[in-house]
Amino acid sequence: MDLRNGVELRSLGTSPAAFKEDLLSNLYYRRGTTVESASAQDAYETLALTVRDRLAERRARTAAAHYAANPRWVYYLSAEYLLGPQLEQNLLYSGTAEAARTALEACGFAPDEIAALDVEPGLGNGGLGRLAACLLDSLATMDIPAVGYGIRYDLGIFKQEFHDGRQVERPDDWAFQGDPWEFPAPDDRQVVGFYGSTSVVGGRTVWTPGETVLGEPSHLLVPGYGTATVNIVRLWRAQASEASFDLTRFAAGQYAEAVQDAVRAENISKVLYPDDSTPAGRELRLKQQYFLVSCSLRDIVRRFRLRNGDWADFASKTAIQLNDTHPVLAIPELMRLLVDEEGLDWDHAWSLVRRTFNYTCHTLLPEALETWPVDMLGRLLPRHLEIIYLINAELLDEVRARFPDDLDRVRRMSLIQEEPTRQVRMANLAVTGTTRTNGVAALHTQLLTSTVLRDFHDLWPDRFVNVTNGVSPRRFVRLADPLVSALISDGLGTDRWLSDLSLLSGLAPLVADASFRSRWRDVKRANKAALGLGDPAALLDVMVKRFHEYKRQQLKLLHVITLYHRILAGGYDGVPRTVLFGGKAAPAYHAAKNIIHLINAVAARVNADPATDGLLTVVFPANYNITLAERVIPAADLSEQISMAGKEASGTGNMKLSLNGALTIGTLDGANIEIRDRVGADNFFLFGLNAAEALTLRSGDYRPRDHYAADGELRAALDVISAGAFGGVGQEVAASLLDRDEYLTLADYRSYVDRQSDVDAAWRDQERWTTMSILNTARTGYFSSDRTVADYLTHIWHASPVRVDA
Template sequence: MQTAPKLQIETARVEDDRTGLSIETLKRAFLDNLFYIQGKFPRLATQHDYYMALAYTVRDRLLQRWISTAATYTEQSSRTVAYLSAEFLMGPQLGNNLINLGIYDRVQQAIEELGLNLDTLLDQEEEPGLGNGGLGRLAACYLDSMATLEIPSLGYGIRYEFGIFKQGLQNGWQVEFTDKWLRLGNPWEIPRPDWAVQVKLGGYTEAYLDANGHYRVRWIPRQVVKGVPYDTPILGYQINTCNTLRLWSAQAPESFDFEAFNSGDYLGAVQEKISSENLSKVLYPNDNVSQGKQLRLAQQIFFVSCSLQDMIRILLRQKLPLSEFSQKFTVQLNDTHPAIAVAELMRLLVDEHGIAWDQAWDITRNSFAYTNHTLMPEALERWPVEMFGQMLPRHLEIVYEINHHFLDEVRAKFPDDGDRIRRMSLIDESGERFVRMANLACVGSYAINGVAALHTELLQKDVLHDFYQLYPEKFNNKTNGVTPRRFMVLSNPRLTHLLNDTIGDSWVQHLDHLQKLETSVEDASFRQRWWEIKQANKHDLATYIQAHNGITVDPESLFDIQVKRIHEYKRQHLMVLHIITLYNRLKANPNLDITPRTFLFGGKAAPGYMMAKLIIKLITSVADVVNNDPAVGDRLKVVFLKNFNVKLAQHIYPAADLSEQVSMAGKEASGTGNMKFAMNGALTIGTLDGANIEIREEVGPENFFLFGLTAAEVKALKASSYNPWNYYQSNPELKEVIDRLKAGDFSGGNPDLFRPLIDSLLSWDNYLLFADYQSYIEAQEKVSQAYRDRDRWVRMSILNTARMGKFSSDRSIAEYAADIWQTPSVKIELTDNARLSRNITQDVQLQ
């Protein structure tokens, strides 16, 4: 029988400070929260109860910093970044907050002294899956860096009740399960119902003259939804700044209709509640562009309107006039999802606050900055005019008015250019009429940025070329970055300790200090420790794979990894073609001497994206054949790691030897997984796409495995009528791979299973797998040769980490702050209780 933990401490040694950081105070706080918050004692408490008690203990220590930060911003009317994003993929908070508070080791000791295990408690935390992938994870990194750099900021998004689905596998196919991340509570958030706002939907508009004879418009909505904010503290690294992530939950203004209930309409009595709460019920997967349009548009206007109304509330609370909105707030649009904010701010200023159109437009266009995250035209959101007008009748009128003035501006600069007018209009008139959200974002923002050097260049030359010609001063590049706190310090403690022992710990806040590692490359003992750490991390991941996949992998083999959203342009199936190529070679020559590899995949396919789901089935089917062929043995293993998320990523990045970044050049805006891998010492095989280009420049071409066509070569090949059949016929190894797939060798003899994928490759091959195949195979041969030379490989690994300083999100945010936002940092001093007491007295007197 398992005994309860020994939860006793000596009360005589407890400090008076309720939020003190000594071992004994932490233990007392933990017990208090177990008893008074969870309502449990040890014999009844679960591991999740212990996690919750610890989370509340840590949150209590954030609150003084959080309140001090808010008080300082209010007193100083600090210029604030409002970061609007439909996704925030935050990851588990407990470990990250322990790191940023600087008390990880202390809490670990306190928990151990109470007879518990910190790793077990950390594993209890449900991950809030409030994002599809890179976009939401980037937003989370940026919040971390804004707090660490002491930049006043508010993150605004949606508190999805159900996040991105949990992924399972049945017979090798992806299946989706509901992500009930809130089912056991969320200790990190604080609801703010007193700051709730109302959002209008549907209905119609009425024009009228106000008392002064001015033309005004009144919106009579079909539905009103209440948005309730839930606040989560975002602590900077070992400083006092604690910013806020404010997520909006949709509720009905009245949850129960007694009139309907009394008349016997029991369902109707709660219908409004059900309809309203659907807006924040679920995160919609972003690849299925044909479904859920109305829901996504409703979600976007919901969180955008809530957020802008909240900013106006803050402005007025600080007794600032609305004319100073753009001085108080700079609003960053994270992709096109929040672009409706341009029309919504105009509506709020003109209709709700009576500001003249010209002044409102001046405020609006000086308030917004727009980050573009895609080079794929289908990802630039467009809404059918009819649907848009039915849901947002007033916004459609405002869009038309903005467009009228904007096109006059275009005509003035480019007279007699009808084609340009058609391309740049906010309304796409070719066939079914659409509202172009990227165009609206460009017109209504004072800055437009891409997220990697190549991406920004292609935006200017292609995707947003017309806007670049009209507004060249708006465009700039801000290459993405990731936070080293989560993806090195928390994820890879072994490497962190080695780095701290070798160069000190300043690199955690100044990642460019990793350059100091270069002097250790020639130290044989340092290289040995580096290798041992990588092997230990690989052993940990191998243990995870055995436990969750039932597959035994060799930690001595090369861990070749691709984890990211499953999509044809990301080309997971190119990696599969390489696996089958190696398998075919071994079948032809069982005694062939090859470098043993473990191929690891992870990522989710949007539920309606059938080709992506077929790619997952291809991976798992190839794994079934390769892993069970005695002729292969342990030389090749293939594993699909299900339900890839931030928590799992923290196990994967430290264990990787090779990072696969193989998208077709010109398709990936930036990528951030490539940065996380390289920071942890993985070498990259990749195309000249996204941030790969800059990573290669930083780490050196000799420490990067390059293959494939450039973006310019891709464009030229497609223009010359690319024919994949010619590559198939002329390359014997490629032909053998495809022929075995066609024959059903990896589908239990069923030749039809992968036919849609094979037909797409042989007929049009949109993402040029066949054109890049041979170059990829040759680059992989170089990888194998390099890995066989352990000393060379370790040197390359060290240099990859040492030269990744540019890719910290701290550098990205510092550039945003200096070049776009003009937001100075604000130093936070902790507010003591006496000061808070004085402030309460003053506020009561003012009221």
């Protein structure tokens, strides 16, 4: 293997004998122990190192190929990455799964016990982080030179526990034992400034920070499937910028004060999304966002300069994707670097910035479009606020020139919100400072351009494109569901579908094959039995997603209570169901946490009642994450996608579940629309108001108590909650629905409950259900993250693959 520096590395073998030799060598020389005395943790970390070595060899070849090609790079800036467990994926991608199992067994280790020690990195929370991870996987699989940038959180989001049914947050100390997959790079530290003041020196603005911290990077390898390419995700950890231990204070017994500077610095990367319900927490979150973009942009500039010397080439060599508004401070930061530090004139720098950045908007919720107090941003980042004001002046000049008599439009589009308090609007800055803004589903993009960002679409219609989300079939079908994966490969006669998901369409003719349908049913039941929650013969009804009122877990719960009442009344004619909830609520989101508490209270009552035995079970496993998702998704029969129409940007859980053969009950929201279009209306249980109808109802005189009064089953469900029948829990939830019902839960209740009767009818006919399940998988190949990346490449990034010799 010839590398750029002339060094040739030995090729690491993938045979069981070669793998065992390297495993033992790593155990002796890198772990410092022997087979006889090694613990299970020793074996796990040694296994990880042995697999990592094989990926690192491919990484060296990838880096050499990229250096020689000097291509356009894709840089993905994201506050979170929900990568999932690394061991099983890296075994698959390195082609060493069987060799590793054989080597471990030959050394007396139990492979399954060792694999159970693999802890998923606590770097993400939900769909935003999962999408980021899927896109990195696809970028590598498609041989696109790319780097993901994020923060190396010490504690991640949190581990969810239930105490008396209430969510309790515990630290997610995911790296307590260390992380054998990461490569620290302390020699690439970056200096990040905060506070201070600006001055003009020799005609150039100089920012003198009042405080600095260090950003120390490490990186994880991101291998492609079926290719030699290995990209990286680079993660930054905050450290004190200089000797931070005050020996004088320590000697005086002021032990906490002696290390306070180091603690303040390290807090920046301590936890994902620190609670921002206090001014201190809000400032910490803003610090965190700037820390990410400052470190990352300096690293991107460093990488550019490895092969390029002319700033005029920067935009043609660099495509930076801003994943939501969290990294949008990158826009004024790059302007500062180019103008203040590199000496470019403003117009040239602004042209480069706008041609370099692109922005993905993931929401339609106004409260999720971040704003930052002007006073806080100006105190923390004084030069950046000056730059934002200059950008705003140019923007408003353009708006006035285009719409000279529309002062309201000028106020709406300004980067600075004046009332009720002065805030910097990060979404406005994101659209202004980028080449493209994309939504993540067809309906989402339509609503973005017609509502939330309509003014900007009026000014720059060509800047808006849609790129519907996708998920990795390697992670969420092959790794999560090996039984159905094997059946798919057998049915298609190939496993090439793992890198070309459109091939799943070849399953459609097999619905006519009774033997294939029987095998499909057997696999689904086996997955439910392996999950171990409820009767495998019962319909597994799954709602797994982050808790938010607009996602309407409360609607699903009202359905559960209605089924329970029907059972108690002796008139239940539905099929046996196991209803599974999964997901976390943000620590400060008390309304969502109240819904969680009520679900657990209802589950306790329902599951303890002999009347429900064999008919209805409600389960809510704590701490839903990728590890648990890879068990739940393959087992699911019914996928609950019941958000209020017009609120969900896209969803990716809907795609994962449908790909694995779950049928969807859902509204016309987010990517549900595109899923229904592809699987067919007959294979999708549609209910409820559409986005236009929901908007009309909400903007009128909506009275949720009218639905309560008109519907006996709805009234009975809400009455028992209000009366405290479930352990005195849930009155706040009932009151919110009856008095406000912001997300039209009561308006959609009857349509939803009636549609669930159609679900029952379909489930009773198992041949029909199986046919629908197979067609859901066969027709959802569009929702591969490989297709998503291909769309980004065509419409936004315009980057080309660089092949790496095997």
